Amino acid sequence: MRKAISWLLTPLHWAFFLTVLLVFHVAQVIARPFGYNAHKRVVDFLNLGVLASLGVMGTRITIDRAYEPPPDVPLIIVSNHQSMFDIPLLGWIFRKHHPKYVAKIELARGRPSISYNLRHGGSVLIDRSDPKASLREIQKFGKSVEENRYAACIFPEGTRARDGVMKEFNVAGLMALARTVPSAAIVPVAIDGSWELMRHGMRPVPFGVRVKCTVLAPIAQGEFPIKELSGAVEKRIRAVVDGGREAAPAREVAVSD
Numbered sequence: 001m002r003k004a005i006s007w008l009l010t011p012l013h014w015a016f017f018l019t020v021l022l023v024f025h026v027a028q029v030i031a032r033p034f035g036y037n038a039h040k041r042v043v044d045f046l047n048l049g050v051l052a053s054l055g056v057m058g059t060r061i062t063i064d065r066a067y068e069p070p071p072d073v074p075l076i077i078v079s080n081h082q083s084m085f086d087i088p089l090l091g092w093i094f095r096k097h098h099p100k101y102v103a104k105i106e107l108a109r110g111r112p113s114i115s116y117n118l119r120h121g122g123s124v125l126i127d128r129s130d131p132k133a134s135l136r137e138i139q140k141f142g143k144s145v146e147e148n149r150y151a152a153c154i155f156p157e158g159t160r161a162r163d164g165v166m167k168e169f170n171v172a173g174l175m176a177l178a179r180t181v182p183s184a185a186i187v188p189v190a191i192d193g194s195w196e197l198m199r200h201g202m203r204p205v206p207f208g209v210r211v212k213c214t215v216l217a218p219i220a221q222g223e224f225p226i227k228e229l230s231g232a233v234e235k236r237i238r239a240v241v242d243g244g245r246e247a248a249p250a251r252e253v254a255v256s257d
Helices: 002-034 036-057 086-093 114-120 131-148 171-180 194-198 226-250
Strands: 060-064 075-079 099-104 125-128 150-152 185-193 209-213
Touching: 002 036, 002 114, 002 194, 036 086, 036 114, 075 125, 075 226, 086 099, 086 150, 086 171, 086 185, 099 131, 099 226, 125 131, 131 150, 131 171, 150 171, 171 226, 185 226
Parallel strands: 060 209, 075 150, 075 185, 099 125, 099 150
Antiparallel strands: 185 209
16 A cells, blocks of 8 residues: 555656756756855755655654754764755755755756756865865865855765665765864764665655654864764764664654754
């Protein structure tokens, strides 16, 4: 029965999702000449619209943010990565902190709204086949984050964990950001459950998926030696994700922000 409901509702989700992408792509093009704030406001509602499209599938999202990041310093938001929906989720949660992303260059084209925002919204697109050039781009990006007190979002696994099992963190990108954004607070974020949305390649999108995003205690620069920072952040995130997987059958989730 659950799979039948999934197949029945997936076309509605796709229609909602694609409409959001197309409408907000046009809205970004219109808003961008009016300046950064106008463009950012459109992107905030784009993120909300993408998350709202999951409501068609009965997706329940819990945001556990017992810890609030410092308001007056740049942030480096470090998250595990389970699906493409992680990006709008972080974008909405941290919208007051002006989130920007470290993203692969393949996302620069072909995706309405998403590609446009990555190219024009202050994020950095890196070529993973050229590590040296990628580090240089991340360093330039970090300087912009430092100067403007933005939030830099990075997924150190490098690719999605399609089965929900965390991969090991690649330390180079996070270390480069930490060095170039010395006043930033490091904010670990654990995402649990979003991989299930894409476990069938979105054909269908499963009905009734529960997603939990946990914002963990910020880490001040200097709390750990820079070479140990990535390992410390990974350990904190992994404890939540692995614990969530063990407890998943009994978990109750309610939507909150």
